[in-house]
Amino acid sequence: MIPFLKFSIQDLGSYSVPQEGFPVKLNQNESPFDIPSEIKQEIWHRFQKDEWSRYPTEGPEDLLDALSQYAGYPKEGILPGNGSNELIQTTMIGALNPGDGMLIIRPGFSVYPRLAKIFNVELFQIFLNQNLQFEEAEILNTLRDKSVQMILIDSPNNPTGALLKLSTIEKILTVFNGLFVLDEAYFEFSQTTAKKLIDTHQNLVILRTLSKGFSLAGLRLGYLLGRPKVVSELKKAKLPFSVNRFSQVAATVLFAHSKIILNNVAFIKKERERLFAEMAKISGIKPYPSEANFILFETTEKPVQHIFEQLKSQGILIRDVSYYPKLEKALRVTIGKPEENDRFLDALRKILQG
Ligand SMILES: Cc1ncc(COP(=O)(O)O)c(C=O)c1O
Known part of the structure; x- marks a missing residue:
């Protein structure tokens, strides 16, 4: 402990989110579309x-x-x-x-x-x-x-x-x-x-x-x-x-140029619905309907850490939220570009079948 800093700060874990080194980055609810x-x-x-x-x-x-x-x-x-x-x-x-x-x-x-x-x-x-x-x-x-x-x-x-x-x-x-x-x-x-x-x-x-x-x-x-x-x-x-x-x-x-931005939003919402429907078809996965640019899902068969780590090893980074209260079996995926969402879906299907 550092005696001259507040205990309440030192008692906190650091706020660190992995940000680099993953070809498919779906962990921070960012937009997949950069500014043109x-x-x-x-x-x-x-x-x-x-x-x-x-x-x-x-x-x-x-x-x-x-x-x-x-x-x-x-x-x-x-x-x-x-x-x-x-x-x-x-x-x-x-x-x-x-x-x-x-x-x-x-x-x-x-x-x-x-x-x-x-x-x-x-x-x-x-x-x-x-x-x-x-x-x-x-x-x-x-x-x-x-x-x-x-x-x-x-x-x-x-x-x-x-x-x-x-x-x-x-x-x-x-x-x-x-x-x-x-x-x-x-x-x-x-x-x-x-x-x-x-x-x-x-x-x-x-x-x-x-x-x-x-x-x-x-x-x-x-x-x-x-x-x-x-x-x-x-x-x-x-x-x-x-x-x-x-x-x-x-x-x-x-x-x-907000029209361009709002078109992207409409696109992401469509992708969200597609991703939700595809995830709902995968046995062992329970996605929750979302009004945002991410989907929370529970894993009902395989351990949550296994799924998270397997995706990560394939370059797909999502968010492990299993340490949140009530979400012991949950992960969160941000809606990405269609090709990123497809890579995520393919990998998820294979992990659950394996
Ligand atoms: C609910 C909520 N509020 C605020 C923020 C932070 O947004 P900002 O980048 O504007 O600080 C986030 C980011 O994840 C969020 O999920």
């Missing part, structure tokens, strides 16, 4: 004229205009951040004191419990039910019985792909006055949003990202939607200048 080179050229052309010696402006206006138009939300209520991860942290800084209560769903996005530990907050964990769906009654009971200052839920849920019903979100908001952070990282794939409820509930904020549907994971850009008054307060909890000039320019240009 003409658009990269356009971004580069604009960025060359930019003044790199200057700090980035907060906003800036053209990015806020583009986000506002895309999200259908007033720009005064939009806060860009360095990936939605930064904004998760920002909302926690803004709403929680050490010892406060935060409600999350397990299994869910793994960054939430990590940050809870770092911030020394009390975690109230609600587990998904047997069918890996949200348990509305349990959420509402916990809110009634416990002292909860913040709720942080991803919908679609990562790693299951399940959606939290809008009616459940509404019910939560009628009984809960703390900050409700709804993480819609996979919105492009689900096309379901609780954005309208911000009009009636000032304690709701929504997080989105350009890392998934928008193929921009490498540039780190997320955004928060909330009431303008809430956003201007939360902005104070965020590090200044955290979104660099390059990402600002890239995102602004990319929104001008």
Whole structure:
């Protein structure tokens, strides 16, 4: 132990995800489609004229205009951040004191419990039910019985792909006055949003990202939607200048080409349905329907580690989520390009037959 660093940090495992050396990389819910080179050229052309010696402006206006138009939300209520991860942290800084209560769903996005530990907050964990769906009654009971200052839920849920019903979100908001952070990282794939409820509930904020549907994971850009008054307060909890000039320019240009991006999303959704149908035919595999760009599946015959390692040895990297609560027999695969999905399917069939 290092005596001058917090125990809560040293007690955490490192957040490491293998990233290189796999021809078929389906482990981080990224888009398989890179930004087309003409658009990269356009971004580069604009960025060359930019003044790199200057700090980035907060906003800036053209990015806020583009986000506002895309999200259908007033720009005064939009806060860009360095990936939605930064904004998760920002909302926690803004709403929680050490010892406060935060409600999350397990299994869910793994960054939430990590940050809870770092911030020394009390975690109230609600587990998904047997069918890996949200348990509305349990959420509402916990809110009634416990002292909860913040709720942080991803919908679609990562790693299951399940959606939290809008009616459940509404019910939560009628009984809960703390900050409700709804993480819609996979919105492009689900096309379901609780954005309208911000009009009636000032304690709701929504997080989105350009890392998934928008193929921009490498540039780190997320955004928060909330009431303008809430956003201007939360902005104070965020590090200044955290979104660099390059990402600002890239995102602004990319929104001008959002049709290409949304075509990719539609393509990935079709591939998701194809992959699901093919996986459902494989004996020993139980895939779960997903509203995101990944599929969770359980292995009912062969050990989960065996399947994961066999795929890995063939250059196919997916995500082992078997250490998550309730998912002892589960793996998660990101939807890739058709040829990547085919390689995954072929390998999976052979492993299960072998
Ligand atoms: C639910 C959820 N929220 C947030 C993120 C992080 O996104 P970003 O790249 O914008 O930090 C992820 C990434 O996997 C995610 O699954």
